[in-house]
Amino acid sequence: MGGFVKIKSFFMATALLVFVSMPVPAQERSESKQESGPVQSFDTVIKQYQNLIDYTVKIQVEFMIPGLRIPDFSADLYFKKPDKFHIETKSFAPIPRNSGFFDPFQFDPANNRIIFKQTVNIDDTQAELYRVEPGESETRVRFYNVWIGGNPRRILQAESHSFRGTKALVKLTYKNVEQGRENWLMPEKARIHFTFPNSAKGPDNASFLIKDSPVYAARIKPEDLQGEGDINIFYIDWQINNGLDDALFRIK
Numbered sequence: 001m002g003g004f005v006k007i008k009s010f011f012m013a014t015a016l017l018v019f020v021s022m023p024v025p026a027q028e029r030s031e032s033k034q035e036s037g038p039v040q041s042f043d044t045v046i047k048q049y050q051n052l053i054d055y056t057v058k059i060q061v062e063f064m065i066p067g068l069r070i071p072d073f074s075a076d077l078y079f080k081k082p083d084k085f086h087i088e089t090k091s092f093a094p095i096p097r098n099s100g101f102f103d104p105f106q107f108d109p110a111n112n113r114i115i116f117k118q119t120v121n122i123d124d125t126q127a128e129l130y131r132v133e134p135g136e137s138e139t140r141v142r143f144y145n146v147w148i149g150g151n152p153r154r155i156l157q158a159e160s161h162s163f164r165g166t167k168a169l170v171k172l173t174y175k176n177v178e179q180g181r182e183n184w185l186m187p188e189k190a191r192i193h194f195t196f197p198n199s200a201k202g203p204d205n206a207s208f209l210i211k212d213s214p215v216y217a218a219r220i221k222p223e224d225l226q227g228e229g230d231i232n233i234f235y236i237d238w239q240i241n242n243g244l245d246d247a248l249f250r251i252k
Contacts (some may be wrong), residue, residue, distance in 0.1 A: 028209060038114040038130055041109055044153050047106035054080040054244040057186075058236045061095065065194065065229025077101065084249040100170075100233060102187050107146060107155070111135040117145075122156050125149050134167060166195030177238045184240055190233040 057077050061071040075089035085101050097099065107114070113133040127149030134141055137221055140162050147157040159169040175188040 028053070038108040039151070041128060041148050042114060043108050045148060045155060046105060046108060048154075049153065051182070051241075052104060052184070053241050054078070055186075055240040056242060056244070060234040062232040066227055066233065068229075076100065078244055078248055079103065080244050080246070080249060081105065084246075086249050095231070095233070100190070100192060100231065101233075102190075107132050107144070107158075117126070120147070122147055122149065125156065127156055147163075152176050152185060167195040169193045169195075175225065177240065179238075179240045182240075184238070186238050186240075187235050189235070192231040194231075195227045196227055 033113050036039060041247055055078075058074065059077050060072065060074050062072050071091070073091040075087050075091075075095075078084075078086040078088075079101065083103060085103075087095065091205045112135060115131045115133075117129045117131055120127055126146040130143040130146045130148065132146050134143070141160045143161050145157075145159040145161075146155060146156070149156050154174060156170060157169065157171050159167060161167055167243075169192070171191045172187050174185050177184045177186045
């Protein structure tokens with residue numbers, strides 16, 4: 001009886017070893033890669049900013065949307081982790097929150113559903129295109145197309161698609177910003193190209209303007225416009241981790 005038990009145990013151990021050593025089917029490996037790949041790509045981008053708590057930057061804005069006569073303007077932009085924004089200017093500041101402000105944590109995989117679509121070339125740079133579906137906190141944007149590439153890895157482009165049909169394609173160029181012993185890759189310029197749905201109402205200047213108020217006021221309505229237009233944003237004099245007070249971001 002003892003010999004039989006030993007032989008039986010030997011065969012069970014051998015079977016277990018063979019089972020563990022069996023290769024994972026190609027389909028299962030592919031599905032696993034598709035699930036982990038997007039998360040890893042976005043985590044790599046976000047990791048560069050894990051020590052970024054807040055920033056202040058001066059911006060100069062060129063507004064080129066037919067039907068809206070808005071002169072170029074400058075403003076001070078404030079950000080505090082995870083997603084607080086404030087803008088101060090002596091003039092109007094019609095900048096859409098979803099495409100006009102640099103938020104390195106906007107596409108955190110923990111708060112978004114991310115799907116790999118394809119590999120493409122953007123200005124001779126290989127990039128991966130992803131579809132990003134925002135979490136429940138997002139109200140105006142249905143989904144984003146996001147292109148990641150370059151060395152170091154960064155977001156090259158992001159295109160928002162609103163529920164009402166407006167599209168905003170943001171193309172970013174970066175520069176190195178030295179702050180003490182740290183070096184940050186921050187935007188130097190953002191070019192935003194808007195495509196407005198033909199079914200929308202005519203231009204409504206009042207609904208597109210904000211004066212010295214937090215962007216949480218959400219009074220920007222690019223859906224009220226028609227055709228196409230552009231906004232250029234130039235970022236100047238980055239100041240990072242200066243300890244901004246939360247009171248700066250409270251709605252007045």
